[in-house]
Amino acid sequence: MEVSEQYLPLEDLKHLMSDYPLQYIVCGTCAIDLFLDDYTHTRELMGLTVSRDEAEMLGDYFISKNYGLFIQTPLNTFEEINVDDIKQYNKYYVLDKTNNSKIIKVYIYETKDEKWQFRHDQNIEIEDYKIYFHCLNYDVEYLRPEIQMMYNLYHELRQDDIYRYQRLVQHLSYYQFFMLRKVIGKEKLNQVILSDT
Structure with missing residues (x-):
């Protein structure tokens, strides 16, 4: 399947997530721009991060909105997955099926005893509620810059x-x-x- 990318503005993401009942955290370039108070437009695929405990609920939410969940294979193709498959992966894409475009990249982070764990070294832990800041201008949570840079x-x-x-x-x-x-x-x-x- 051929897939393009659609750079979703933050306002569109917030609209899409408006009735999602749990927290989601913006990550990637958008998070860095929000920290620097420099967000003007999206220059890359919008990124979200959620804990593994909530990953399936987020996947169900996207499916309920008629989006597809896809992973990128080692051959650089895209394969659709269902919500039950999410537990096998650390990231997946949300696709708009109407135009076969990736709109969101979802990263799944691990937690232990309510602490975020750095995927590359699980000895590095931070209390789950301390991994994000809140942006007042856009009313959205975003990944703290030092964690994004890690x-x-x-x-x-x-x-x-x-x-x-x-x-x-x-x-x-x-x-x-x-x-x-x-x-x-x-x-x-x-x-x-x-x-x-």
Whole structure:
């Protein structure tokens, strides 16, 4: 199946989620832009994150709205899944079936004893309610920037993102900066801070 991407504005996401009974957290570039008070338009696929305990409920919600749930296969194709399959995956896509376009990427995070666990190192835990901030301007929860950067920087540093990350680091509190450095390492964080953009 050929699939395109539709960049859903935050206002459209809020409209789509308006009667969802549980919390959802915006993540990705949108979350970083909200933290920097720099959100103007969506430049990538909208991202949401939910705990594994709530992942099936969110999947049911999208299906009730006539959207499909899909995963990307190792061959770069898209395969539809049902709600029962969600527990096997860490992420899936929500597709608008009318035009075969991905509109949302859902990331599933793990919790233990009401604490969020970093997927790449489960010794790193934070109380579940401390992984997000609330944006008053848009009335939406978004993933805290240091957590977003943990995921983004864990693997490789994309040159295109360095300027945004440098701006982000300047706005982190001491605690956020310390947490980020502890997780991704001093060397990689210095690579961001000292890089010429």
